[in-house]
Amino acid sequence: MHTTVGQLRKGEKGIITEIDVDLLPLKLLEMGCLPGNTVELLQIAPLGDPVYLDINGARLAIRKETAQLIQIERAPK
């Protein structure tokens, strides 16, 4: 089982290792969601979804189901 962005907790960081190219929208890739880039979870919306991320300096919010398509390696704290 791989770790995904969906499993990050508030304030945690990771490095993107693999993404599901077929399911992830191209727009997300173009905003910097690409292997090798860092991702930080800034905030989780009140009911647990969506999540507010900093991906490679770009700040954006995506839903949890999309976050689960982005595999990461958790960065040490």
Added chain:
Amino acid sequence: MSNENINVALIGNPNTGKTSVFNALTGLNQQVGNYPGITVEKKIGFCKLPGNVRANILDLPGTYSLNASSMDENVVIELLLNKNDKLFPDVAVVITDVENLKRNLLLFTQIKDLEIPTVLVINMADRMDYKGISLDIPYLEERLNTKIALISTRKNSGIDELKNLIASYKTLSAEPCLNASSIDPEYFDNLRKTFPNQLVYKLWLVITQDVNFMLPEKKQIQSTFTKPNSELKRMQQKETIKRYQFINDVLRIGQVVDSTKAKDFGSRLDKILTHKVWGYVIFLAILFLIFQSIFSWSSYPMDFIDEQFANLSQMVSESFAPGILTDLVSQGIIPGIGGIVIFIPQIAVLFLFISLLEESGYMSRVVFLMDRIMRRFGLSGKSVVPLISGTACAIPAIMATRNIENWKERLITILVTPFTTCSARLPVYSIIISLVIPDRRIGGIMNLQGLTLMLLYLAGFFMAVVSAWLLDKILKLRTKTYFVVEMPNYKLPLAKNVGINVLEKTKAFVAGAGKIILAISIVLWFLASFGPGNDFHNAETIVTQKFEKTGTLPEGETLESEIASYKLESSYIGIAGKAIEPVISPLGYDWKIGVAIISSFAAREVFVGTLATIYSVGDADNDATIKSKMASETWPDGTKIFNLATGVSLLLFYAFALQCASTLAIVKKETNSWKWPLIQLVFMSAFAYLTAFIAYQTLS
């Protein structure tokens, strides 16, 4: 030097301050229209450049890349790929935000691949110190193969340099800054050999997307070079990575960020504004502030305008020779126009707030906060934006649904948005509320009238959400879902941008509604001032005889107004109104209100203008305001027409009925079928009739 006219296209990601640059270049010298056939807003402005060059500045919709995923973005590539378009740019000005340079440059590298002379604008230079950013401009210019204007629209700096760069467009480079085709040399070489006269990047765009490019070889290109979707997407991923590698490479040397100097006020603000409790509290407080101010702040200028128009009517009827023309102006046109001008303050206040929420970056936080809740009702967090801007007008609100990626969520949003209280309902609401709801304070702060107005807004939202939930259960549509929303940096809204926005929107509203209202009030005046048969022409004799029989002939003014109202009842409009009375009397309306409802079918705000015209014709003195005329209307038995029961019934009718032809037209356009607007019309009208009926029968 001779006079030159060039086309300049402003291109950039959303939230890079593109509109500020547009405003800085053109001032108020702009025209807003639509692209032919679609409802995407087209803004063109004019600007005088050094060296006698005149420029048409085109503000293109914000786009993240040339891989279009929405109608707005299609407009951008369709223009950039069509050399024969009369707006095809001589210069492309790509606008970026210094804080998001890396991401913003992606679009820049794509534009460069189209081989159009390009200027790179790095905006928000005033934030550099604050964020600890420094740039090596000569290095960046060399690597990116372009000229750079470092500007700040907030501090108004760098604009002249930008104008100079645009004016010298002939010296700008039109060469690409990287070789993206190296991701698959064989494939792209093949492409180049097969179509030697076309740009490879242009061909690649034709292959990967479904846009109308005006290329005769489109079919041939697509059939020979297409690949399975997933393979194309893999290549697009490679392409994107390739572009980012290049950008990272350039910025590693060209941009230094000293993060110890960076201040991060935005993150702290985010902690409060997206907090699980405070976030919602603040959001509700803002909504409350908006609705209270629409009603209480705007009442002073509104009363003033109302009186001025009443005075104007009286002045015209007194100082010009009596006759049909004077009557038409004083009883038809002036009250009709007054009925719309009076609402300018409220509409401007509303547009002001919406503009502030969007400019500041707060709207995206609301989207984030509301997504999970909205999804329970089959909507998206992004539906909040249409639902809120629907309080201004359903037309732009329905267009704002375009960035909702999921078709089902988008369709439901389109269908329920007309339930939100748009500014055209305000005229109806405010006049009726002020007639039937007492002007009292409860609990010290809440004004009863303001509270009623807020309840009406809430009723609109409530119905929107409930019908969304129903539609979600009924509609069986399976669509792929995803949701990406950018959280832009918080910005203090620029007064100039907000000002121009409010001015443009208010002008468009008044001009659009004004034309309809003017036409309808003239027609109404004719229908109310002429009638068929004996009853109308001999009104004076008939009324006099009637009173003589009973021996109670009233004198002077009273007699005159008895005759006038008898004439009105026998006029064409009176006859039509009487014919529909059986349908509307269960709702508590007389025939005059009936006429106003019918004439306001095309646009709600016509309601007040219609009543103003009808009452002016039937009234001997013109100096009364619309409100006082309505207040003195009575049934034949002497009871007031605008009592609480009728008032509430009318308020609910207007809250729920789809009285707006433009909404039907836009829904047809956006859903591409008559099915949805018709379903909307039938459902909303039936529901409005039912609630109005129940309200009147319970209250009376």
